[in-house]
Amino acid sequence: MKMLWILATKELRDGLRNRWIAAAIIVLGTLALALSLLGSAPTGTVKASAMDISVISLASLSVYLIPLIALMLSFDALVGEFERGTMMLLLTYPVKRWQVIMGKFLGHVLILFIAIFAGYGGAMLILTFVNGASLDGWQAYVSMMANSLLLGAVFIALGYLVSVLVKERATAAGTAIGLWLVFVVLYDLLLFGLLLVDEGQVIGQQLFSMLMLISPTDTYRILNLSMFDGVSQAAGIAGIASEAGLSGTLLISVLLLWIAAPLAATLLVFQKREL
Amino acid sequence: MTSNKTNNVISLHAVKKRYGNETVVSDVSFDIQSGECVVLVGHNGAGKTTLMKLMLGLTRPSSGEVNVLGANPAVSSAIAQHKTLGYLPESVAFYEAMTGREVLAFYARLKEASTVDCDNLLDVVGLAHAAKRRVGTYSKGMRQRLGLAQAMLGNPQLLFLDEPTTGLDPILRQQFYQLIDALHKEGATSVISSHALNEVEARANRFIIMKAGNMIASGTLDELYQLAALPVRLKVSVTPGQTANVAERLGSATNISEINDQVLNLTCINGEKMPLIRRITELGEVVNDLQIMPPKLDEVYSHFMNNHRTDGGQP
Numbered sequence: 001m002k003m004l005w006i007l008a009t010k011e012l013r014d015g016l017r018n019r020w021i022a023a024a025i026i027v028l029g030t031l032a033l034a035l036s037l038l039g040s041a042p043t044g045t046v047k048a049s050a051m052d053i054s055v056i057s058l059a060s061l062s063v064y065l066i067p068l069i070a071l072m073l074s075f076d077a078l079v080g081e082f083e084r085g086t087m088m089l090l091l092t093y094p095v096k097r098w099q100v101i102m103g104k105f106l107g108h109v110l111i112l113f114i115a116i117f118a119g120y121g122g123a124m125l126i127l128t129f130v131n132g133a134s135l136d137g138w139q140a141y142v143s144m145m146a147n148s149l150l151l152g153a154v155f156i157a158l159g160y161l162v163s164v165l166v167k168e169r170a171t172a173a174g175t176a177i178g179l180w181l182v183f184v185v186l187y188d189l190l191l192f193g194l195l196l197v198d199e200g201q202v203i204g205q206q207l208f209s210m211l212m213l214i215s216p217t218d219t220y221r222i223l224n225l226s227m228f229d230g231v232s233q234a235a236g237i238a239g240i241a242s243e244a245g246l247s248g249t250l251l252i253s254v255l256l257l258w259i260a261a262p263l264a265a266t267l268l269v270f271q272k273r274e275l
Numbered sequence: 276m277t278s279n280k281t282n283n284v285i286s287l288h289a290v291k292k293r294y295g296n297e298t299v300v301s302d303v304s305f306d307i308q309s310g311e312c313v314v315l316v317g318h319n320g321a322g323k324t325t326l327m328k329l330m331l332g333l334t335r336p337s338s339g340e341v342n343v344l345g346a347n348p349a350v351s352s353a354i355a356q357h358k359t360l361g362y363l364p365e366s367v368a369f370y371e372a373m374t375g376r377e378v379l380a381f382y383a384r385l386k387e388a389s390t391v392d393c394d395n396l397l398d399v400v401g402l403a404h405a406a407k408r409r410v411g412t413y414s415k416g417m418r419q420r421l422g423l424a425q426a427m428l429g430n431p432q433l434l435f436l437d438e439p440t441t442g443l444d445p446i447l448r449q450q451f452y453q454l455i456d457a458l459h460k461e462g463a464t465s466v467i468s469s470h471a472l473n474e475v476e477a478r479a480n481r482f483i484i485m486k487a488g489n490m491i492a493s494g495t496l497d498e499l500y501q502l503a504a505l506p507v508r509l510k511v512s513v514t515p516g517q518t519a520n521v522a523e524r525l526g527s528a529t530n531i532s533e534i535n536d537q538v539l540n541l542t543c544i545n546g547e548k549m550p551l552i553r554r555i556t557e558l559g560e561v562v563n564d565l566q567i568m569p570p571k572l573d574e575v576y577s578h579f580m581n582n583h584r585t586d587g588g589q590p
Contacts, residue, residue, distance in 0.1 A: 006381070006385060014372055014373075084368045085364065085366065085368035088333060089362065089364055089425075092357060092362040092435075093382065094385065094386060095357075274335065275328065
């Protein structure tokens with residue numbers, strides 16, 4: 001555990017040193033504030049609270065932004081150290097290879113945690129001052145932040161897998177962008193197109209739920225929009241998730257699986273790797 | 276796997292390493308005992324770095340056995356032993372965004388060495404003034420010094436130094452070897468790769484000469500001299516004008532390589548050296564001076580390099 005912490009704090013310090021964390025906090029905070037303040041205007045006399053609206057708009061934004069930030073953080077993590085030669089020296093120290101991966105993972109998740117909770121959380125505090133907030137709204141907002149961290153962790157893990165598989169940093173960067181396109185844009189487009197063509201003949205609700213669960217980003221979307229009554233009513237999808245048999249536990253388990261599987265694969269490849 | 280009675284810290288048995296079709300190390304076996312300072316000698320690409328990586332567990336042999344500190348270094352249970360191990364890679368790379376002090380402290384924590392060591396070591400390698408600067412701004416020589424400092428962390432018992440003195444100025448080289456000597460006095464074992472032979476000559480207990488992945492010779496300096504059987508040179512200064520006379524008196528069996536008015540240069544194989552010296556001293560007052568010049572280490576080295584043809588046929 002001590003080893004993990006030493007390695008994690010190194011990543012954390014790197015993040016602070018190169019202003020990475022500061023930049024992420026500013027980006028997330030500003031966007032959250034802008035979306036929330038602008039987004040809360042049209043609620044008008046509708047019963048939806050400003051906080052719930054913020055959760056909806058931020059969840060839609062995070063689906064794009066968080067995977068991008070996470071991949072930017074992780075694609076270089078291994079291939080960069082192979083290329084520069086720092087990995088070779090590191091592995092002659094009393095550090096096991098799984099500790100290297102998990103230490104980095106811990107560090108990068110911590111960076112993301114700080115960025116999300118400072119950026120989104122800061123915006124939340126300002127919103128509370130401006131609009132006031134209910135306990136429900138707060139809960140939905142905080143769990144949205146936690147879910148975002150989970151989503152980020154998924155893409156950090158995916159980024160490591162890319163990073164351990166490719167030979168050059170440039171390839172890793174390209175592959176990471178491809179991964180982002182597939183999970184954030186293309187998969188949904190494909191699914192949407194499929195539904196249009198199918199017209200409900202083959203793809204029933206069961207199959208559709210399954211198809212949604214395959215994508216970590218869709219899982220994240222459902223998780224945010226359906227778990228709190230206020231939010232799901234405002235989003236106009238009240239009760240849909242529970243009808244489809246998608247419980248919060250199931251959705252979170254899917255995300256956890258999306259973290260564990262790429263990490264395990266990364267470790268497997270890394271263990272076999274010769275330097 | 277431990278065989279304490281032989282006191283072997285490192286033992287390689289019939290080790291082969293192939294990368295794809297290329298054989299980088301073929302059939303190398305040697306033992307290194309506790310407290311030894313062994314120098315791996317060879318051209319670039321002779322397999323020195325690969326041997327080090329094999330001993331460090333960074334790569335696995337294609338066949339054969341590597342045993343370091345009583346265990347296979349490539350298995351993860353052996354990694355705890357790395358606390359007593361220091362390594363300086365051939366071209367050392369660091370985390371550029373960290374300062375020299377931070378880099379060293381990071382490595383010290385991994386080795387569970389005291390961070391007080393860091394300041395001392397920075398001082399010893401002459402980086403105290405640059406401790407708070409980012410490694411990214413360091414020159415090649417400064418990086419090499421930082422590399423040495425990290426290898427020395429936590430009083431290592433086993434040192435692997437891959438061309439340690441490249442990029443160091445003469446004074447620093449001296450200091451560096453003093454450091455190594457100090458560690459040796461405490462019983463440390465070291466494996467150094469080098470092609471600057473004269474520099475390590477005095478420190479090495481044993482040399483392992485590598486060529487194109489093969490171990491072509493191994494032994495102490497004396498053993499290598501004997502193996503090489505290179506001629507000893509004698510320079511005899513005589514009373515001016517007497518060289519022809521002296522040559523005659525020494526007999527026709529004597530191998531005279533050069534002769535002028537006052538100097539004779541003789542060569543003989545090591546076994547005939549003493550009889551020849553006796554004959555020279557018996558010549559009496561006509562001999563003014565006698566210098567005996569054993570073969571230089573470089574000559575021994577090039578002897579092995581040139582006379583050993585391997586399958587690879589690398590010059």
